[in-house]
Amino acid sequence: MNKKLDADFWSDRYSNKETGWDIGNVSAPLKAYFDQVSDKSISIMIPGCGNAYEAEYLLANGFTNITLVDISPLPVNALKEKLKAYDGKQLHIICDDFFNLEQRFDCIVEQTFFCALDPSLREKYVDKMHALLKPGGKLVGVLFNRSFEEGPPFGGNVEEYRNLFMEKFIIKTMEPCYNSISPRSGSEVFLVLVNKDQLG
Numbered sequence: 001m002n003k004k005l006d007a008d009f010w011s012d013r014y015s016n017k018e019t020g021w022d023i024g025n026v027s028a029p030l031k032a033y034f035d036q037v038s039d040k041s042i043s044i045m046i047p048g049c050g051n052a053y054e055a056e057y058l059l060a061n062g063f064t065n066i067t068l069v070d071i072s073p074l075p076v077n078a079l080k081e082k083l084k085a086y087d088g089k090q091l092h093i094i095c096d097d098f099f100n101l102e103q104r105f106d107c108i109v110e111q112t113f114f115c116a117l118d119p120s121l122r123e124k125y126v127d128k129m130h131a132l133l134k135p136g137g138k139l140v141g142v143l144f145n146r147s148f149e150e151g152p153p154f155g156g157n158v159e160e161y162r163n164l165f166m167e168k169f170i171i172k173t174m175e176p177c178y179n180s181i182s183p184r185s186g187s188e189v190f191l192v193l194v195n196k197d198q199l200g
């Protein structure tokens, strides 16, 4: 795997409309999760946000502290226009590499970001998620529970994910996703991982 998965790679995908990952709406598993969160003031960050339908849903439902991050200026500029009523208030939109972030959040949302990164970065992803979450903060989202011939997307499986996350996170939920969109049905796991730092 020698593709350089940098900002230009992703910008080319957006320019050429090769965005097969984009489901055009808030992902059902994440919507179900958001619907049971009662404190709408928690800080939520979505890395590799793309067109960020999840953010639109959160904002429309009263969440007040959302940060979006993407390495490609194309979706970022489109979001700044589409969500300008919220930008700089309830919403912060950052064009940068996720690995450069330094704030801390209560919740980070995973939606086809992990699978977009070169698998050699998986341990670094876990360390960075751990560093970006407040003690007790949660990484919530979906991961593919299948392999792909050539990525991105890069697949994986539950055993690999347990081994990756268990040192730094309490694995609260990692189970087959019952409400995936039909093309992904049976091939995703839903996760809620809690930053172990809460244990002191």
Ligand SMILES: C[S@@+](CC[C@H](N)C(=O)[O-])C[C@H]1O[C@@H](n2cnc3c(N)ncnc32)[C@H](O)[C@@H]1O
Residues within 6 Å of the ligand: 005, 010, 011, 021, 022, 023, 047, 048, 049, 050, 051, 052, 069, 070, 071, 072, 075, 096, 097, 098, 099, 111, 112, 113, 116, 117
């Ligand atoms: C497969 S797309 C998913 C987009 C969106 N989450 C969705 O589900 O529609 C992966 C996204 O991650 C972004 N990305 C890739 N590497 C990144 C990095 N290191 N930091 C921030 N964003 C990154 C890409 O620009 C792209 O928008």
